[in-house]
Amino acid sequence: MTRILLLGGVTEALAIARTLGPQHVYSLAGIGRVPTDLDCQLRVGGFGGAEGLAAYLRAERIDLLIDATHPYAARISANAAHAAQLTGVPCWALRRPAWQAQASDDWREVSDWAELIDALRPFQRPLFTLGREPLQHLHEIPAHQFWTLRALEACPGNARCEVIGARGPFHLEDERTLFERRQIDVLISKNSGSGATEPKLQVARERSLPVLVLRRPDLPPATRSFSTVQALLQALQ
Numbered sequence: 001m002t003r004i005l006l007l008g009g010v011t012e013a014l015a016i017a018r019t020l021g022p023q024h025v026y027s028l029a030g031i032g033r034v035p036t037d038l039d040c041q042l043r044v045g046g047f048g049g050a051e052g053l054a055a056y057l058r059a060e061r062i063d064l065l066i067d068a069t070h071p072y073a074a075r076i077s078a079n080a081a082h083a084a085q086l087t088g089v090p091c092w093a094l095r096r097p098a099w100q101a102q103a104s105d106d107w108r109e110v111s112d113w114a115e116l117i118d119a120l121r122p123f124q125r126p127l128f129t130l131g132r133e134p135l136q137h138l139h140e141i142p143a144h145q146f147w148t149l150r151a152l153e154a155c156p157g158n159a160r161c162e163v164i165g166a167r168g169p170f171h172l173e174d175e176r177t178l179f180e181r182r183q184i185d186v187l188i189s190k191n192s193g194s195g196a197t198e199p200k201l202q203v204a205r206e207r208s209l210p211v212l213v214l215r216r217p218d219l220p221p222a223t224r225s226f227s228t229v230q231a232l233l234q235a236l237q
Contacts (some may be wrong), residue, residue, distance in 0.1 A: 001227075003061060003062050004065075005024075005025045005028045005061070005062045005065050005066070006020065006025065009066055009070040010069065010071075010094070010192075010194070011196055012068060013069075016068060016229060018039075018040070019097070019233060019236075020039065021039055021040060022040060022041065024041065025042075025043055028043070028044050029044075029045070029046065048084075050080075051086070054083040054087050055085035057087045057229050058087055064092065065080060065090065066091075067091060067092070067093040067094065068093075071095070071098070071102060071190075071193060071216055072214075073168070074217035074219060077219045077220060078220050081221075082221075083158075092223060092235070093220045093224070093225045094225075094229065098191045099198065102205065104205055105211070110212055116212055116214065120145075120186065121214040123145065124146065124185055125185045125186075126145065126185070126188055127148045127150065128147060128148065128149045130190055131152070132152075135149070135151075135155065135163070138160075138201065141158075141161060145163050146160050146162075148161075148178075149161055149163045152218075153164060167175050168194070169196035169197070172194065175200050175203045176203050176206075178203075179204075179209075180211045183232040184207075185209060187209060187210075187213060188211075188214070189212070189213055190214045191216055192216070
């Protein structure tokens with residue numbers, strides 16, 4: 001009987017995990033909610049790089065590795081691909097399609113933090129939806145800016161930054177209220193491709209606001225790649 005190790009990280013991974021029986025393992029890094037109602041085994045925490053993951057695949061006699069991590073979790077995806085090569089275990093990947101800009105959108109792609117900060121200079125009230133990374137740069141906020149930072153968990157900001165703890169899915173009217181109340185003049189986002197967080201892009205479109213988009217990292221090839229949960233589950237069947 002095939003034994004699966006599912007590496008989670010996106011919402012769709014939980015949908016896959018809910019179809020797995022007791023012999024399979026769902027692995028989470030430990031960031032965000034940890035489900036308690038699954039039939040499959042649950043593992044929380046890292047593996048110790050590609051070598052550690054390969055050792056786990058061997059020890060647990062895993063027959064199939066599924067990478068359903070976040071599109072920006074490039075290191076984890078690289079470790080998964082390398083571990084698969086080391087062990088000969090097939091690695092399937094769920095690769096969520098990126099959002100595509102519409103004709104009226106003003107998207108400006110940036111490759112790293114330095115490029116982002118340079119592009120941000122003309123603005124005063126940015127909304128960051130990059131996760132926790134901006135927390136490392138609170139001391140760098142220019143005097144003319146006030147940052148609103150949305151992350152999974154609320155945590156301290158400073159005199160020029162408020163951190164909001166919130167989890168998707170986000171609703172359009174709530175996003176409209178957020179932009180209005182905080183007078184947002186630019187949105188900073190990863191191109192996650194998630195429907196749960198897409199409403200912010202519509203609000204930016206409605207308000208003719210620019211969006212600074214952090215470029216997606218290059219991910220390693222997988223044995224098989226899927227763009228939807230449905231296609232992956234059909235392949236499993």
